[in-house]
Amino acid sequence: MKRKQRKKNVLPGFGLTMGITTMYLSIIVLIPLSMVFIESSKLGWQGFIEVVTSDRVLHAYKISFLTAFSAALINAVFGLMIAWVLVRYSFPGKRLIDGLIDLPFALPTAVAGIALTTLYAEDGWIGQFFTLLNIKVAFTPLGITVALVFIGLPFVVRIIQPVLENIEKEVEEAASSLGATKKQIFTKVIFPELLPSLLTGFSLAFARGIGEYGSVIFIAGNMPMNTEIAPLMIMTKLEQFDYAGATAIAAVMLVVSFLCLIIINLLQKWSRKHEMQSE
Amino acid sequence: MATDLVKNEGKHIHKPTAVKKETNWTKRILITVMFLYLSIFLLVPLVYIFVKAFEQGSGVYFAAITNSDALDAIKLTLLVTLITVPLNTVFGIAAAWLITRFQFKGKQLLLSLIELPFAVSPVIAGLVLVLFFGPRGVMGPLFSEFGIKILFSTPGIVIATMFVTLPFVARELIPVMQAQGKAEEEAAISLGASGWQMFVRVTLPNIKWGLLYGMILCNARAIGEFGAVSVISGRIRGMTNTMPLHVEILYNEYQFSAAFAVASLMSLLAILTLTIKAWIEWRAEKQLTA
Numbered sequence: 001m002k003r004k005q006r007k008k009n010v011l012p013g014f015g016l017t018m019g020i021t022t023m024y025l026s027i028i029v030l031i032p033l034s035m036v037f038i039e040s041s042k043l044g045w046q047g048f049i050e051v052v053t054s055d056r057v058l059h060a061y062k063i064s065f066l067t068a069f070s071a072a073l074i075n076a077v078f079g080l081m082i083a084w085v086l087v088r089y090s091f092p093g094k095r096l097i098d099g100l101i102d103l104p105f106a107l108p109t110a111v112a113g114i115a116l117t118t119l120y121a122e123d124g125w126i127g128q129f130f131t132l133l134n135i136k137v138a139f140t141p142l143g144i145t146v147a148l149v150f151i152g153l154p155f156v157v158r159i160i161q162p163v164l165e166n167i168e169k170e171v172e173e174a175a176s177s178l179g180a181t182k183k184q185i186f187t188k189v190i191f192p193e194l195l196p197s198l199l200t201g202f203s204l205a206f207a208r209g210i211g212e213y214g215s216v217i218f219i220a221g222n223m224p225m226n227t228e229i230a231p232l233m234i235m236t237k238l239e240q241f242d243y244a245g246a247t248a249i250a251a252v253m254l255v256v257s258f259l260c261l262i263i264i265n266l267l268q269k270w271s272r273k274h275e276m277q278s279e
Numbered sequence: 280m281a282t283d284l285v286k287n288e289g290k291h292i293h294k295p296t297a298v299k300k301e302t303n304w305t306k307r308i309l310i311t312v313m314f315l316y317l318s319i320f321l322l323v324p325l326v327y328i329f330v331k332a333f334e335q336g337s338g339v340y341f342a343a344i345t346n347s348d349a350l351d352a353i354k355l356t357l358l359v360t361l362i363t364v365p366l367n368t369v370f371g372i373a374a375a376w377l378i379t380r381f382q383f384k385g386k387q388l389l390l391s392l393i394e395l396p397f398a399v400s401p402v403i404a405g406l407v408l409v410l411f412f413g414p415r416g417v418m419g420p421l422f423s424e425f426g427i428k429i430l431f432s433t434p435g436i437v438i439a440t441m442f443v444t445l446p447f448v449a450r451e452l453i454p455v456m457q458a459q460g461k462a463e464e465e466a467a468i469s470l471g472a473s474g475w476q477m478f479v480r481v482t483l484p485n486i487k488w489g490l491l492y493g494m495i496l497c498n499a500r501a502i503g504e505f506g507a508v509s510v511i512s513g514r515i516r517g518m519t520n521t522m523p524l525h526v527e528i529l530y531n532e533y534q535f536s537a538a539f540a541v542a543s544l545m546s547l548l549a550i551l552t553l554t555i556k557a558w559i560e561w562r563a564e565k566q567l568t569a
Binding site for chain 2: 010011012013014016017018020021022024025028029030031032033035036039078081082084085089091095097098099100101102103104105106107108109110111112114115116118119125126146149150153182207208210211212213214218230231232234235238243246247250253254257258260261265
């Protein structure tokens with residue numbers, strides 16, 4: 001206790017950094033965000049429910065959640081695979097591939113949006129192959145999913161990679177010398193280790209997917225009751241100066257995002273516990 | 280015990296070769312699938328941007344990136360980035376210092392709040408800033424009294440970008456400073472260094488790579504931010520058009536080559552970002568092995 005007290009006094013800057021951090025965070029993020037709840041309360045409970053349960057808005061939520069969920073699922077499967085290949089195998093061009101994974105973080109979303117839209121259009125480089133199969137990608141929910149797969153790609157890979165690197169070879173060797181098959185080692189030894197991070201990566205990709213706007217609006221086509229996403233509904237209401245309506249839609253999305261954050265935090269606690277147990 | 284191990288190893292000498300053959304096959308399949316997946320989703324789109332940009336020749340390309348609207352958009356994007364990145368860097372260093380060097384109540388909550396902008400849709404970020412700084416908002420009337428316009432002008436775009444990119448630097452620095460520990464800084468202070476001396480001579484050299492990494496990520500996102508800026512800018516040509524918004528306008532006007540030309544500039548910046556990142560990681564690895 002005494003030591004703690006002494007340490008506290010040695011390093012300078014507590015007041016200064018506390019001041020900067022809380023001020024900046026409050027002015028830029030917290031106070032403006034609190035406006036969502038103030039503004040949507042102006043509608044009253046009845047009005048709020050009316051806005052967020054109208055057919056068009058409900059459909060937009062459904063599209064947003066479904067496409068974000070499918071994209072996150074695809075990214076979980078392939079992200080796990082890519083992380084595995086990058087950690088366990090060596091092959092020419094590995095460094096380049098590893099660097100390329102972060103492209104969706106670095107590339108502006110609007111740029112990704114127009115590139116994917118023209119690529120996956122009916123006569124586009126990739127879209128033409130889908131046209132042969134009679135599948136339309138651009139301007140359908142499938143197109144939205146493609147954009148969200150692009151955006152969410154790095155999340156799972158980057159979270160799994162370090163965990164996979166830290167799994168000790170000895171554990172696998174022990175399992176192998178005890179007669180476990182490769183498949184058994186993966187499902188019984190490696191996969192349980194990876195599960196918490198895999199779920200965290202999934203939730204991060206999902207949360208990013210529901211809110212994503214820039215890459216989606218180009219490829220979505222934005223037809224009401226068909227390919228309209230929730231963030232676009234907010235835009236539409238804003239353009240009609242329906243601030244309260246826009247805010248009501250935002251409030252529901254924020255609640256879902258907060259739930260995602262809480263789940264991610266719990267998952268990370270779980271994975272830390274997991275690590276401690278395995279040590 | 281030791282002999283047991285040796286025995287076990289001897290027993291399995293032929294088995295690993297069988298396993299190896301099997302993994303060779305899985306290895307080949309997995310690597311192929313990965314290449315296909317990454318090609319379709321990452322490589323082809325990236326190459327395609329440049330192909331499209333030069334589709335109508337370099338004349339059209341250079342005209343698209345040097346006309347006055349494009350130049351205005353480039354200038355505004357640079358201005359926004361030049362304000363946003365330093366401010367978020369100061370915030371990031373302060374927040375990381377506070378969180379990794381002191382014990383206080385509500386630390387966990389503060390950490391979650393710093394990450395909050397990542398969980399909020401950029402469109403919602405724009406919306407709340409409109410509500411807050413708009414004519415009907417809390418701060419709007421106050422600012423307009425002093426003749427400062429926030430919405431549909433540069434300050435609004437800057438604030439929206441600050442909102443969206445706020446966590447980047449702090450997020451990179453916190454784990455780095457946590458791992459570093461505070462012993463060196465405590466030593467500097469107890470040897471009589473001032474707070475500033477300690478920061479410049481001890482803290483900064485230790486965190487410089489993490490700091491640089493956070494800054495380039497923040498920079499990339501600041502250049503490319505679309506949703507939040509789109510809500511707050513009003514999209515006035517030559518006034519409040521950033522590069523991504525300019526791309527959108529050109530695209531919606533079916534000027535595809537011009538849209539992709541401006542997009543290719545931003546893609547070059549993205550490639551540069553990835554290269555710097557790879558270089559930082561390569562350095563860190565070399566330092567570890569050295």
